[in-house]
Amino acid sequence: MPTNVIMPALEMAQETGKVLKWLKVPGDSVTKGELLVEIETDKVTVEIEAPASGILRDVTARAGDVVPVGQTIALIFAPGEAGAPAPAPSAAPAPAAVKAAPDVLAHVARQATTARAAASPKARRLAAERGLDIRVLHGSGPGGAILAADVAGAPSAARPEAHGVGTVWRIMAERMTASWTTAPHFYLVREVTVSRLVSWLPQARKQTGARITYTDLLVRLVAATLARHPGVNASWKDGAIVRNADINIGLAVAIDDGLVVPVLHRADTLSLAELAARRGDLVTRAQAGKLRPADIQGGGFTISNLGMLGVDAFNAIVNPPQAAILAVGRIADRVVALNGQPAVQPTLVLTLSCDHRALDGARGAQFLGALAELIEEPLALLV
Amino acid sequence: MSERELTYGEAVREAIAEEMRRDPRVFLIGEDVAEAGHPFKTLVGLVQEFGTERIIDTPISEPGYAGIGVGAAMTGMRPIVDVMFGDFITLTMDQMVNQAAKAHYMSGGKIKVPIVFRTTLGATRRSAAQHSQSLHAWVSHIPGLKVALPSGPYEAKGLMKTAIRDDSPVVIFEDKMMYRVKGPVPAEDYTIPFGVAEVKRAGTDVTIVATSSMVAVALGAAKMLEETGISAEVIDPRTTWPLDKQALIDSAKKTSRALVVDEGYERYGVTAEIASVIAEGAFYHLDAPVKRIGAMDVPVPFSPVLEDLTVPSEKTVFEAAKTLCGKA
Numbered sequence: 012m013p014t015n016v017i018m019p020a021l022e023m024a025q026e027t028g029k030v031l032k033w034l035k036v037p038g039d040s041v042t043k044g045e046l047l048v049e050i051e052t053d054k055v056t057v058e059i060e061a062p063a064s065g066i067l068r069d070v071t072a073r074a075g076d077v078v079p080v081g082q083t084i085a086l087i088f089a090p091g092e093a094g095a096p097a098p099a100p101s102a103a104p105a106p107a108a109v110k111a112a113p114d115v116l117a118h119v120a121r122q123a124t125t126a127r128a129a130a131s132p133k134a135r136r137l138a139a140e141r142g143l144d145i146r147v148l149h150g151s152g153p154g155g156a157i158l159a160a161d162v163a164g165a166p167s168a169a170r171p172e173a174h175g176v177g178t179v180w181r182i183m184a185e186r187m188t189a190s191w192t193t194a195p196h197f198y199l200v201r202e203v204t205v206s207r208l209v210s211w212l213p214q215a216r217k218q219t220g221a222r223i224t225y226t227d228l229l230v231r232l233v234a235a236t237l238a239r240h241p242g243v244n245a246s247w248k249d250g251a252i253v254r255n256a257d258i259n260i261g262l263a264v265a266i267d268d269g270l271v272v273p274v275l276h277r278a279d280t281l282s283l284a285e286l287a288a289r290r291g292d293l294v295t296r297a298q299a300g301k302l303r304p305a306d307i308q309g310g311g312f313t314i315s316n317l318g319m320l321g322v323d324a325f326n327a328i329v330n331p332p333q334a335a336i337l338a339v340g341r342i343a344d345r346v347v348a349l350n351g352q353p354a355v356q357p358t359l360v361l362t363l364s365c366d367h368r369a370l371d372g373a374r375g376a377q378f379l380g381a382l383a384e385l386i387e388e389p390l391a392l393l394v
Numbered sequence: 395m396s397e398r399e400l401t402y403g404e405a406v407r408e409a410i411a412e413e414m415r416r417d418p419r420v421f422l423i424g425e426d427v428a429e430a431g432h433p434f435k436t437l438v439g440l441v442q443e444f445g446t447e448r449i450i451d452t453p454i455s456e457p458g459y460a461g462i463g464v465g466a467a468m469t470g471m472r473p474i475v476d477v478m479f480g481d482f483i484t485l486t487m488d489q490m491v492n493q494a495a496k497a498h499y500m501s502g503g504k505i506k507v508p509i510v511f512r513t514t515l516g517a518t519r520r521s522a523a524q525h526s527q528s529l530h531a532w533v534s535h536i537p538g539l540k541v542a543l544p545s546g547p548y549e550a551k552g553l554m555k556t557a558i559r560d561d562s563p564v565v566i567f568e569d570k571m572m573y574r575v576k577g578p579v580p581a582e583d584y585t586i587p588f589g590v591a592e593v594k595r596a597g598t599d600v601t602i603v604a605t606s607s608m609v610a611v612a613l614g615a616a617k618m619l620e621e622t623g624i625s626a627e628v629i630d631p632r633t634t635w636p637l638d639k640q641a642l643i644d645s646a647k648k649t650s651r652a653l654v655v656d657e658g659y660e661r662y663g664v665t666a667e668i669a670s671v672i673a674e675g676a677f678y679h680l681d682a683p684v685k686r687i688g689a690m691d692v693p694v695p696f697s698p699v700l701e702d703l704t705v706p707s708e709k710t711v712f713e714a715a716k717t718l719c720g721k722a
Binding site for chain 1 (some may be wrong): 522650677678679681682720
């Protein structure tokens, strides 16, 4: 009896597969396990191994043919076996004959790690109560099942730390994990002289009568720069770059429960005094836990300022789905080279973290350069 | 409380005698119950005290005298219908299931059927397949019937008295292998409420729910387990209906492991019902699947060697409990 080579089912809902290319031609001698044919589904391309050793014959599906799953596409005759007509097609695919391409393997591996671990109901409950991920525990029960004792014996280091986190912290953790694990980050660093900014601040306060901060000045300047570099005010979404219609700037605010990012909507349309007032209101309400959903939605770009905590410079994680985040360090007197001489000037280190799917180095650098120039000479706002 | 000891059989007889003295409506009917004093000698002396009007011998016709009993109960008497072997309840099923269990409901509560069916369970008496079955699951299945399974002399007396005083039909299964087992039985009048389980032995590592004959087996296994460092709790439901679900669930929650032992057949049996009660009620506290041990799903063999293999033993319970505790 010849062995059937059949169109395998590689996915649950797959009905057909396409023959991409035969790696052997009829009459070739094949060895079991040898790669025989490339098959394509709407999701993956895989190479199918020969299910038996012998001579390949009766190839009924040619390159480009789309064939129902389970249908025989060729026969392999054992050496010496007569080339009889093809028997009835086999209904069931032979998974063992499928050698998955790397993307399929990755998919399978991912399924394996997310599969439900064998665990007793009690162990599951105890793990949940202690905030332990049951999948990382070692099971001592039948078949490696995780029992209550395995949970009790799990590294207790987690326990003193495991005071339950609130919603804010959990969301922060989830969003930062999503960003860090999916957005390819790169960082652009630039030191900026802020003599003009420093002298600008008291003037701005005097003129507006408002309690203007450096953050307000930066928001104003970032908004102006974003208007000129809309590519930075964007998101990577489903394989495309989506530019935001408005300039909505989020401010990272540390509160007792974690990190929140209230948004100054349409920051480019607000005066400094308006910005300061709105920023003050948002920060106050953030710290009081009184932010409304609308206050934290719609951000297109984020500024995170740790300067007041004495940080010189840092790399922030992009706030998804935004393309970039600006990390702002402290203003300090630093030695800079000026006209060939060392000089002491107040400077600030800006670090722009970018999602490389939505931004590249040049575009990010152009934005950062424009922002730096504006900070060094805010009068450019008028231009 | 008295330190007096009685055998299981004497406890049954005392309960019946006391209730017959207390209530003239109580009478007993069955085969070989009068002069013979019952093949298991549990009724010796009763006919001398109460006469053949109240201890009534019948021809060999279980359906016939069971019907007499149900009719008498409907009309104001409190009969005890003696079914010599539990295997013979197959013959009394219509009277039990379709008449006794239904009359109160179908008459809108106008008819009461205060009847006791007294019968036996238990293998290893070398009585072969037709005289060795434990069929209490059959009647535990029927709404309208209460089912008591005394596990020792104290329970034999207390549950029998409760059964006789109950206004519903009660089927009481005595373990025929325990009739000579002795234990403390108070001389004073006492009853044991239905639907209240008793913790026979407290423990922390595994709950062994055991019925009737299996309580002693479970206690023996618990002693063996103790030597291996496993603390077993043994709990006796005493009645399969009403069933003290909460006590079983609470015990399983405490120990996080449960083993159910009953001498009836395993499949579709009492063990299955109790295991499901525990699995449902204590699910999030269980650290192992609920394990059942019942009689092997075969006709009980006559061969002593084979017969002994078909019922749970201290050793099988011990091994199963050890496995549950991960110490096999």
